[in-house]
Amino acid sequence: MQILLIGEFSRLHNSLKEGLEHLGHEVILVGNGDLFKKFPVDINIEISTFNKPFLLFIRKAIHKITNFDIADFEVAYKLKKNLKTLHDFDVVQLINEDALSIHPKLQIPLLKTLIKQNKNMFLLSCGDDYTNISFYLKNKENYSILTPYLENTSLKKEFSYCLKYVSPPYKKLHDFLYKNSCGVIASDMDYHIPLKNNKSYLGLIPNPVNTDKIAYNPLQVDSKIHIFHGVNTLSEIKKGSQFFKDALEIIKEKYSDKVAIHTTFNLPYKEYINVYNLAHIVLDQVYSYDQGYNALEAMAKGKVVFTGAEKEWQNYYKIDEDSVAINASPNISSIVEKLEWLIENPNKILEISNNARAFIEKEHNYILIAKKYLQVWELSSKS
Template sequence: MKILLIGEASFLHNTLKKGLVERGHRVTTMSDGNGWHDAPRDIDLRRNLRWGKFGGLWVVWQLLRHLPQLCGNDVVQIHNYQFVPLMYRWNTLLLRFLKLTNRCVVKGCFGDDPQIFRRQAQGVPAYSDTYWSGQLQNTELHRDRIAEVTDHGAEASWRKTTAMADALVPCLYEYWLDYNEPPYAAKLHYIPLPMECEKMVRWCDGEMVKWCNGEMVRWCNGEMVRCVGNVTTSPSHPNNSQLAPSHPITILIGLQPKRDFMKGAMKIAMFVEEVARRHPGKVQIKYVEGVPYDEYMRLLAEADVLVDQLYSYTPSMNSLAAMARGTVVIGGGEEEYYEFIGEDTLRPIINVRPDVPDEENIATIERALFTDGMLERMQREGVEFVHKYHDYRHVAEQYEQLYRSLLAKG
């Protein structure tokens, strides 16, 4: 198949392309790089800031230059209703053109949009960054964020692009919940986030090892040493729990002060600080802010635990990146999500939520960190979970099946 992926969300399309190409498809990516992520793309749509308000002319020129790539595809997939960095009405017009000149169009449900905020206000899912404990929360803090996807033509653009799409693909369970109602349910297809993870964690003589500073390492007598044993891609002893180091448990907390009202990491940090006070010398907390992406990935691999999001219902891309590296996540892992995907064994996430007393969340974290063998089990289960559900090759196969079913319908 000839496939065009337009827009980007946390490397989703970039990673998906790798899986689709390995399956023999011709894939082109077109995006602005998703801001600071600067994701690789074949056609660059990033606005030239030196042009000020006329930066959109550069984007239009790029679209005109690459008009042949915009036409004649079997599948065009856009990441949301504003898939190119132009005004909303231009996105709507562009999608009409793509609909006419390609065989089918798929729209991703990969982030904020009017439907998600509308359903969150109704308590779907049970809690989110804008709603918990039976009521809207932080309304002033979210005012501008919600206005961005409901005002200035955004609502109309979202409605029209959603109607034109042949299929809607949410990448998170909570997004699926938000869209699982008429008239969207009929063309709704949940497909999980793709991760490229086979080189992140290995097992050496039955013990989990990680990458650190370009070398395979593990803990031995409380010290990090190079792995020189028999390295494999899967555990030879899945129940082996000898990994536990005698060093303090390292917990990584990534700070985003301007976005913490959406994430709640600082609230979880308070829980972690309390656990550390109860267990002197057994917990080491590392706060990081504004580090380059590669440096952050290295810190993820070195940490035992990552503090992610208080308001997330299921694991985000950040959580999955940590789990793939053998790092346990404090974040979203609700039981109904495991039931939705059919997982009855693996429980790799320390699940915290905003609608319970703080002491309950503290007790949950404390139990996971200091119950013998529990942290080590969750490290292994996290790696297994990501491989089982989020390996980019498996995810690409699911997208391929969806594409073929749409093409078969004509």
């Protein structure tokens, strides 16, 4: 089978590609590397010309006045140049509704061409999109990534990226994709919940993780327990970082002789990973029901991760609470209590570490996940 994967924001498509290629399929990945993350792609459509100093100045000025990024034209041009080679694929899959990360007016014509010259297009619900942002704006769940905004609408600017998906241009893109795709696949529970009962929904396929590339180093608790909280200031509100900061202040005061706390801000990757590798416990996020890619990779390494692991997730995978990952809710007392439990019972850290790696190998193995994608694609193809 020939497969075209469009977009890469987390390593999902890279891991899926590795699984598909292991099974003998031909895969091409198109993407922009996702800024500083620089994920590998076969066809690179990243912004380069408009990031040169003088043009970047003009780009920012125009964006400030019009709210339009002229660099979108560069991305559109680069993809258009490659369109003549991107034909006759059995499957085209978009990483999410904004797979090209350009304005819908530029994106829709390019997608029309891709659809016309290939066989079947599938859409992932992975990250923000019209369906899940609309759903979480209704505030029916206990919490979501939009909870900080719903509790304080003065944060609208900080949530402009999420809220753009319910604007008229992105609603038009959403409608176009649902009309022209074979269906939508959710990558985790946070996207599965809003899609329930949607007639285009094809089901949840967990994130693929290439455990062959992630070494598992069994944890040892010889002296102090190392707790790591890596803060990205661009997303700290959405991840609920303040809950972790406040909880760590309490832990630091009570257990200064038993823990070493490492809180970092926007570290370059090489420095970040050195601190991260020391950790027994990693604090990820509180406003989720399932694990994102950062949490999954940490679990694959055997870290005890505070992240989304809600009842819905526990029921889906049929596992006990806090046995594989620690369910972190937006509640300081709850986070403190769970940290105390681990500090006072270090054997639990070793147990959860082993369970975490075993869980990733069982439920997120990249080859098994690739097989699940193939099955869904084959069952749902129009041709």
